[in-house]
Amino acid sequence: MSESLKEALESTFKDIQVSVHEDSRIAVTAESHSVLAILKFLKDAGFDHLALISSVDWIEDNVIELCFILTCYERGGEHANSQKMHIILKTPIPREQPQFKTVIGVFPNAEPYEREIHELFGIDFEGHPRLTPLLLERHYEIPPFRKDFDTRKYVEEVFDSIPSIEPEKT
Amino acid sequence: MRELELYFGPQHLGMVGNFSITLKVEGDRILEAQANPGYLHRGFEKLMEYRTWIQNFPLVCRINVVEPDHIEMIYAMAVEKLAQIEVPEKAHFVRSIYLELARVGSHLFGLWAYANMLGFDTVAQWAMYHRDLVLDLFEELTGGRVYHIYIWPGGVRRDFPPGFADKMVNTLHSIGGCVPDYDSTFFNNRLFYERAKGIGQLTQREAKEWGAMGQTLRATGVKFDVRKAEPYAAYDKVDWDVPVREDGDAYSRVWVIRDEMIESVHMIFKLLDAMPEGPVYNRIPNPFKWNIPKGEAYVRCESSRGELGLYLVSNGGDKPYRVHFRTPSYPHGLIILEKLLRNASIADVGNIMISLYVVAPEIDR
Numbered sequence: 200m201s202e203s204l205k206e207a208l209e210s211t212f213k214d215i216q217v218s219v220h221e222d223s224r225i226a227v228t229a230e231s232h233s234v235l236a237i238l239k240f241l242k243d244a245g246f247d248h249l250a251l252i253s254s255v256d257w258i259e260d261n262v263i264e265l266c267f268i269l270t271c272y273e274r275g276g277e278h279a280n281s282q283k284m285h286i287i288l289k290t291p292i293p294r295e296q297p298q299f300k301t302v303i304g305v306f307p308n309a310e311p312y313e314r315e316i317h318e319l320f321g322i323d324f325e326g327h328p329r330l331t332p333l334l335l336e337r338h339y340e341i342p343p344f345r346k347d348f349d350t351r352k353y354v355e356e357v358f359d360s361i362p363s364i365e366p367e368k369t
Numbered sequence: 370m371r372e373l374e375l376y377f378g379p380q381h382l383g384m385v386g387n388f389s390i391t392l393k394v395e396g397d398r399i400l401e402a403q404a405n406p407g408y409l410h411r412g413f414e415k416l417m418e419y420r421t422w423i424q425n426f427p428l429v430c431r432i433n434v435v436e437p438d439h440i441e442m443i444y445a446m447a448v449e450k451l452a453q454i455e456v457p458e459k460a461h462f463v464r465s466i467y468l469e470l471a472r473v474g475s476h477l478f479g480l481w482a483y484a485n486m487l488g489f490d491t492v493a494q495w496a497m498y499h500r501d502l503v504l505d506l507f508e509e510l511t512g513g514r515v516y517h518i519y520i521w522p523g524g525v526r527r528d529f530p531p532g533f534a535d536k537m538v539n540t541l542h543s544i545g546g547c548v549p550d551y552d553s554t555f556f557n558n559r560l561f562y563e564r565a566k567g568i569g570q571l572t573q574r575e576a577k578e579w580g581a582m583g584q585t586l587r588a589t590g591v592k593f594d595v596r597k598a599e600p601y602a603a604y605d606k607v608d609w610d611v612p613v614r615e616d617g618d619a620y621s622r623v624w625v626i627r628d629e630m631i632e633s634v635h636m637i638f639k640l641l642d643a644m645p646e647g648p649v650y651n652r653i654p655n656p657f658k659w660n661i662p663k664g665e666a667y668v669r670c671e672s673s674r675g676e677l678g679l680y681l682v683s684n685g686g687d688k689p690y691r692v693h694f695r696t697p698s699y700p701h702g703l704i705i706l707e708k709l710l711r712n713a714s715i716a717d718v719g720n721i722m723i724s725l726y727v728v729a730p731e732i733d734r
Binding site: 224226247248249250251253255256266268270272273283285287306307308310311312332333334335336343344350 | 406407410412414415419577578579580586591593598599665666667669676678680682690691693695699700703704733
C-alpha cells in the first residue's frame with residue numbers, strides 16, 4: 200500500500216522525497232530529469248490516470264513548481280489497491296530557464312495541460328507537438344499567471360486607454 | 370476532391386456555449402479537427418488569488434454555468450481540508466441531496482441540448498420545462514435560480530425551509546412520472562437509435578488513455594465513479610448503483626445519462642429517509658481575519674460530467690496562493706473530441722460534441 204509504494208520508490212530512484220499523508224495522499228518531490236522515469240514507474244504500478252498537471256509560481260524561492268496529480272481508474276496492481284489514493288509528484292524548475300521535457304509519451308492526455316502551462320506560466324515543453332496559444336488572445340511579456348504579473352497595471356494600460364464613448368461635459 | 374478549411378462555431382446550433390472547432394474537410398468527411406477554446410476565458414484562477422477565501426464563493430460557481438453546485442462543493446471541500454474544519458452529519462446529507470438535485474437539473478439541460486440538436490423539439494421542451502421545476506426548488510431553497518452559493522465551509526448556509534422536502538418529493542415524482550413518455554418518444558425511438566448508434570465510438574483502452582471520466586468512461590463499460598471510489602458528503606451512507614453501458618458510442622452515453630438521472634432521484638429519496646437531525650453548519654472563524662495554514666490539497670468529486678478536481682495551495686495567508694480546477698470537459702473537449710472527429714462526417718460534429726457533454730465555460734475557466 201502506501202508504505203510499500205514509498206519503499207519501492209525510494210529504492211528505485213535517488214534524490215527523491217516521499218511523504219505519506221493521512222488523507223491517502225502521497226507527495227513525491229523529485230529532480231526534473233527523473234520525472235519521466237518516475238511517471239513511467241507509477242503508471243506501471245497502477246496509477247494510470249493523469250488527472251491534472253498544474254504549476255505554482257514560488258516567486259520567493261525563484262522556482263516554478265510543476266505538479267503531476269495521478270489517480271487510478273480501477274483497483275488492482277501491486278500498489279494501487281485503493282482508488283482513494285492519489286499521488287502529487289512535484290518538481291521545481293528555475294524561473295529564468297523554464298524548460299521541461301514533455302510527458303506526452305507516457306500520458307497522451309498531458310497535451311492540453313502542457314499547452315496551458317506554456318501559455319500561462321511560460322514553461323517550454325521540449326518535444327511538444329503544438330505549443331500554440333490555447334486560451335489567451337494576445338501575447339504578454341510576462342506570462343499572466345506568474346506572480347510578478349501586475350494585473351492592476353495591465354488593466355489600467357489596456358482598458359483605461361480606450362476612450363469613453365460619451366462626449367465629456369463642458 | 371479539394372481540401373477545405375471550415376470554421377464550426379463559436380455560434381452554432383449544434384453546440385452549447387462559445388466554443389469553436391476548425392475542421393479540415395474533404396467533401397463532408399473530416400480529415401482533421403482542432404478545438405479552439407478561449408472565448409469564455411475570464412481568468413478565474415488568477416482572480417481568486419486576489420480575493421479572500423470567502424469572497425471566492427461567488428466566483429467559483431460561475432466557472433460552470435450549467436451546474437455551479439459541484440464547483441461550490443469542491444471549493445468548500447478543499448478549504449475544509451486545508452483549514453481542518455469539521456462538517457456536521459446532517460450537512461453531509463443536505464449537501465448530497467442538493468448535489469443530486471443539481472445533477473438531475475444538469476442532465477435535463479443536457480437532454481434538452483441533445484434532443485434539440487437532433488431535432489426532437491418536443492422532448493427538448495419537456496426537458497427544459499422539467500429543469501425549470503428543479504430551478505424553482507433551488508429558488509425556494511437558496512434564493513437563486515442558477516447560481517446558488519449554498520454550500521459553505523463547515524456545512525451549508527441554511528437548513529431546508531418547512532415543507533421543502535415534501536415539495537421536492539412531489540416535484541421529483543411528477544418528473545419521474547414522465548419517464549415512460551421520454552422513453553417512448555426519445556430513448557426507445559428508432560430515429561434516435563439510427564442517429565446515435567455507432568457515432569463517436571470510443572474503446573475502453575482509448576477512453577482511459579485520453580483521460581476520459583464520467584459518462585464518457587462509463588459508456589465504455591468501466592464502472593468508475595468518484596462518489597464510489599472516494600466517497601464524500603453522504604454518498605457512502607446509502608445504497609446506490611453506478612449505471613454502465615458497454616458500447617462507448619453516443620447512444621450509450623445518452624443512455625447512461627438517462628439511467629443516472631433516475632438513480633439520482635432514487636438516491637434523493639433514500640437520503641431524505643436516512644437524514645439525521647441536528648445543525649447544518651459549524652461556525653467558521655471571522656472571514657476577514659481568516660488565515661489558512663500553509664499546505665496543499667487535491668480534492669475531487671463527481672460532477673454531472675465526470676471527475677471534477679481542485680488543486681488548492683495556501684501559503685498561510687488570507688487568500689489562496691494557487692487555484693487550479695481540473696474540469697471534466699477539459700480532456701473531453703480538447704483531446705477526445707479532436708480524436709473522435711477524425712473521419713467523422715460534418716453532420717455528426719454537434720452530435721459527437723454534445724454527447725461528450727462538453728461545456729465551454731468549464732474548459733476556459
